[in-house]
Amino acid sequence: MRLARPLAAAVLVAAALSAPQPAQAAVFKHPGVLVSRGQLDFVKANLGNEPWKSAWKALQRSSFASLSYTAEPRATVECGGWAAFGRPIAGDFNGDGVGDLAAVKKDGNTLHIWNGKGSNGFSGAVALGPGWEPYASSLMSLGDVNGDGRTDIGAVHGETGTLTVWNGKGGNRFGPAIPIGPGWNPYF
Helix, strand or coil: CCCCHHHHHHHHHHHHHCHHHCCCCCCCCCCCCCCHHHHHHHHCCCCCCCCCHHHHHHHHHHHHHCCCCCCCCHHHHHCHHHHCCCCCCCEEECCCCCEEEEEEECCCCCEEEECEEEEECCCCCCCECEEEEEHHHHEEEECCCCCCCCEEEEECCCCCCCCEEHHHHHCCCCCCCCCCCCCCCCHH
């Protein structure tokens, strides 16, 4: 009898410990800053020069940069369809005052734009045209670098290292490529 009680207690403890536990929810780990220290230092050193000066001023005017901005995160974010695209960029590409997304589709190297509809919604993708392969990995939204009030985009050619700017025209249109100069590969 003396051995039966401690043995029964040990069996109960072992059973409780071996019972299946509820699954732990996957913890989201933020990828962190997606640019290098060198890129940040370069931009910081050039904030008084164009195009960084205009981009900084546009960022400061953005409602998303306001200390009173309240994010409205979605409970569920569907991410499956982005595998076919490169890294997306954001800007107001159609000129309606609502943020849009743009990305290069990997097969065909076509630039696509999703126009923001407000309330965290976007239109379907609008294909703008092919030929973006050499720029896809460094595509960026520059803010308004020519001062016309429209979002401009830029990218560094993967082989030549030439920074190129396309000035926004509104309506998801951009002007012709304007080569700024070579030597930009170390920064992207």
